[in-house]
Amino acid sequence: MHSDQQEESFLAIIEQHKGIIYKIAKSFKRNEYDKKDLVQEIIFQLWRAFPSFDERCKLSTWMYRVALNVAISSYRKEQKKNELIIPLSESAMDFAGDETPNETNLNLLQQFINELKELDRALMILYLEEKSGKEMAEILGLSEANIRTKTNRIKEQLKHRFSTINNQ
Amino acid sequence: MEELAIKQLWHEYDIKLEKSLQLNYKIIREMQTQKAENNITSFRRNQVFGVIGGIIWILILVFLVVNTLHNIYFVISVGLIAVFNIFAVAAYIRHLAMLDQVNITDSVTSAQQKLAAIQNSLNNVGRILVLQTPLYCTFWYNQQLVDHGGAMFWLINLTIVAFFVAISVYLFKTLTYKNIHRKWVRKFIESFGGKKLIKAMEFLNEIEEYQK
Numbered sequence A: 001m002h003s004d005q006q007e008e009s010f011l012a013i014i015e016q017h018k019g020i021i022y023k024i025a026k027s028f029k030r031n032e033y034d035k036k037d038l039v040q041e042i043i044f045q046l047w048r049a050f051p052s053f054d055e056r057c058k059l060s061t062w063m064y065r066v067a068l069n070v071a072i073s074s075y076r077k078e079q080k081k082n083e084l085i086i087p088l089s090e091s092a093m094d095f096a097g098d099e100t101p102n103e104t105n106l107n108l109l110q111q112f113i114n115e116l117k118e119l120d121r122a123l124m125i126l127y128l129e130e131k132s133g134k135e136m137a138e139i140l141g142l143s144e145a146n147i148r149t150k151t152n153r154i155k156e157q158l159k160h161r162f163s164t165i166n167n168q
Numbered sequence B: 001m002e003e004l005a006i007k008q009l010w011h012e013y014d015i016k017l018e019k020s021l022q023l024n025y026k027i028i029r030e031m032q033t034q035k036a037e038n039n040i041t042s043f044r045r046n047q048v049f050g051v052i053g054g055i056i057w058i059l060i061l062v063f064l065v066v067n068t069l070h071n072i073y074f075v076i077s078v079g080l081i082a083v084f085n086i087f088a089v090a091a092y093i094r095h096l097a098m099l100d101q102v103n104i105t106d107s108v109t110s111a112q113q114k115l116a117a118i119q120n121s122l123n124n125v126g127r128i129l130v131l132q133t134p135l136y137c138t139f140w141y142n143q144q145l146v147d148h149g150g151a152m153f154w155l156i157n158l159t160i161v162a163f164f165v166a167i168s169v170y171l172f173k174t175l176t177y178k179n180i181h182r183k184w185v186r187k188f189i190e191s192f193g194g195k196k197l198i199k200a201m202e203f204l205n206e207i208e209e210y211q212k
Helices: A003-016 A018-028 A032-050 A060-079 A104-115 A118-128 A133-141 A145-168 B003-020 B023-032 B039-066 B072-100 B108-130 B131-139 B143-148 B150-175 B183-191 B195-212
Strands: A091-097 B019-024
Touching: A003 A018, A003 A032, A003 B019, A003 B023, A018 A032, A018 A060, A018 A091, A018 A104, A018 A118, A018 B003, A018 B019, A032 A060, A032 A091, A032 B150, A060 A118, A060 A133, A060 B108, A104 A118, A104 B003, A118 A133, A118 A145, A118 B003, A118 B108, A118 B195, A133 B003, A133 B108, A145 B003, A145 B195, B003 B019, B003 B023, B039 B072, B072 B108, B072 B131, B072 B143, B108 B150, B108 B195, B131 B150, B183 B195
Parallel strands: none
Antiparallel strands: A091 B019
C-alpha cells in the first residue's frame, strides 16, 4: 500500500474505532494527563503495528490486543513522560461535549471497572463490548472456558454492586 | 440492575462517545511522520548500552588480569569479577533476543508473559551481580601481605570479607518477588527500579489465577 494511502486508511480506522481507544484509556487511567498520554501511546503503537496487520484477521481483535497490551504495559513507563515527542498540551483525541457523564449508573459502572485488576478490567471491557467468547479468548490468550468462568464471576460482583447501591 | 440494562448503559455511552469524541488529525499526522521513542525501544537502547559498557568493563578487567598474572590474589578476584560481568552481558544480549519475540499484537497474556520474563531476568541479573561485592575487598591482596600482614590485620580483613559474603548471599537469596510481602524487600526492590518487576509479577499471578 502506498504510504499516503496507508496513512489515510489508518486515520479512517482510528476514526471508526476511537470509542474503543477512549474507553480503554479511561478504564486504565484515572488522571486526565495519564489518560491523554495513554490515548496517544495506543494510537502510536497501532500506527507502528499497522503495516504488519494481517487483513485475514479481524480488525477489532487486532485493535483490542494492541490497545490492551499498551494499557496494561503502561506501568513500564513510570514517570518518564518526557519520552513523548508530542507535547500533551495538545491531545490526539478531544471530548467536544461534557466529558464527565452525569448518569449515576454509568459513573458507578466506570468506577467498578477501574477497581478491577488489569486482566479482569480487560475482560469486563470486552464483555460490555459484546465480544464473543471466542474473540475474547483470542484477544486475551485464554481458553473460552476460563473466560466464561471469570466473566460470570465478575458479572455477579457487578450485579451485587448495583443491587447494594440501589437498595441503599 | 440486570445484565441487559448494564449493556444498554454501555451502548448509550458508546453513542455519546461517537458524537462527542473528536480526533485531532494534526497530532495523529505528526505521529505518523515522526519516529517517536516508545518504551520498548528505550528499554532496548538501555540494554545495548549495558552490553557495550559491560564489554568495555570486561576488556579492562581482562587487560588488568593479563598484566598482573604474578599476583594470584588479584587474578582470582578480578577474574571472578570479570566472570560475573560476562554473565551480565550475556543476560543483556539474551534480553535483546527476548525483546525481539515480544509482539504488541500478540494476545494480552502472551505478550505480557514475555515482558514479565524479561523483567524477572533483569532483576535476577541485579541479584547475581550483588554476589561479586566481596571480591572488591580482596583484589588488592598480595603475597607480601599474606606473609607479613599479621594476625590482627587478617582478622579485621577477613571479618570484613565474611561480612560482605554473608550480606551479598543474604541479599541474593532474599531479594526475590516471593519475599515481596516483607516490607523492606518491597522498599528495596522498589528503590532500585523494581516497581516494574512488581507490577509484571502481579500481572503474571493474575494470569495464573485465570488459568487455574
